Amino acid sequence: MSSPTSTVPSPPVAGTAGLITLDRLIDEAMLLLHAEEVEIASLEALEHRHVTLDERSIGHTGIAEMTIRADWADLHDLDTAVALIAEALKRDGSLESLDVRRSQAVGILADPTRALALINNTEPPPPSKSIVAYVHLDHDVIEGRGLLAHDEAGHTLLADRIREWLTRGDRHITIRPVINLNDHCDGSEDTGHHGRxxxxxxxxxxxxxxxxxxxxxxxxxxxxxxxxxxxxxDHLTAHTRTGVTCECNLAPLCRHHHQLKTHAGWTYQQLTPGTFLWRKPHGQTMLVTPTGTRDLTDP
Structure with a gap:
């Protein structure tokens, strides 16, 4: 009499796989069972690719954050280039950590010729990048006693960070005289560059x-x-209606909102320099200042 054969059940995959493997298996199952839905989701994902610098993340240290959502092949190539530059910085004597060197590599990649020279260990070309920054410094900062500075967007920065940027050799720095924003025009016609x-x-x-x-x-x-x-x-009073081209009659409008103002019934006026009162087509009013927007519509 033969004894019954016994079988040992295979352990369930879900119980032995890690999270990454489990996600891959689920993804493969979705491809087999719901191919059409997966294809639609893939097309939607492609529409949401972006590279975004978060201006709100800039602190007094001058450090900010950027997020990237892109095709895997492109990200893999970028990661490889970042790794090569980080290794080249270490080769040339950098004592920074790997993470810091990788972050520095992002800025170097903005100048492809310099990045290639660094990777190949050849003589770097003159800097091709340039920056124009309006930084407001008080007298104490200029004499080395102050700690804080402010840029044109209102960010508060450490003065030492500004000095460090000025000493970097990888970009052209343009220094311009301070523009007095309190010196408003008298409403006369703009005379072009340098008074001509x-x-x-x-x-x-x-x-x-x-x-x-x-x-x-x-x-x-x-x-x-x-x-x-x-x-x-934008000319608040149209140039064709004798509106002059001067700061008292100009305001920055992005292309989309410029078209809304021109074609969709939105109107606005400047109450004081930099402060605007907007009226929507249905009568609502909004007050816009350099620091934000306030709804003045009577509830």
Missing amino acids: QGPDPYVPSFLTAEKVRLRNPTCVFPHCTKKSRSCDL
């Missing part, structure tokens, strides 16, 4: 454009945070 009549009276001079963008660092549409340096400069 410009070729197109509709286009503001460099100085006028700088004053407008420094006065309002973002688009002046309610709640918009688009940087004014990428915005149109």
Whole structure:
């Protein structure tokens, strides 16, 4: 009489796999069972790729955060390049940690020619990157006694961080005279660059454009945070209706909100320099200042 054969059951995969393996197995099962839904989700994921610098994360140390969501192949290539530069920095004597060297590599990659020279251990070319920064320093900071400085966006920074940036050799630094934003124009026609009549009276001079963008660092549409340096400069009173091209008649509007103002019935006026009262097509009113938006609509 033969004895019954016994079998040892295989352990369940879910009980032995780690989280990464389990996620992969679930993903594979979804591909087999719900291929159409997975394809739709993949297309949606592609639409949400982005590289975003979080301006709100900038603290007094001058350190900020950036998030990246991209195709895996692109991220893998970027990670490889970052690793190569971090290793080259160590080769050249850097005593920073690996994480710090990898963060420095991101800035170096912004200058591809320099990055390639560093990886290949060849003579680096002259810096191709440039930066224009408006930093407000009081007298104590200039004499080395103060600790804090402020940039055009209102961020408070350590003065030592500003000095460190100025000593870096990987970029051109442009230093410009301080622009007095309290020195407002008298409403006369813009005379172009450096006081000379410009070729197109509709286009503001460099100085006028700088004053407008420094006065309002973002688009002046309610709640918009688009940087004014990428915005149109809108004539509050249209140039075709004798509106002059001067800081008293200009405001930064991003392209989308510029079109809303032009075609969708939104109107606004400047109450004081940099402060605007907006009226929606249905009568609501919003007050916009350089520090934010306030709803003035009577509830």
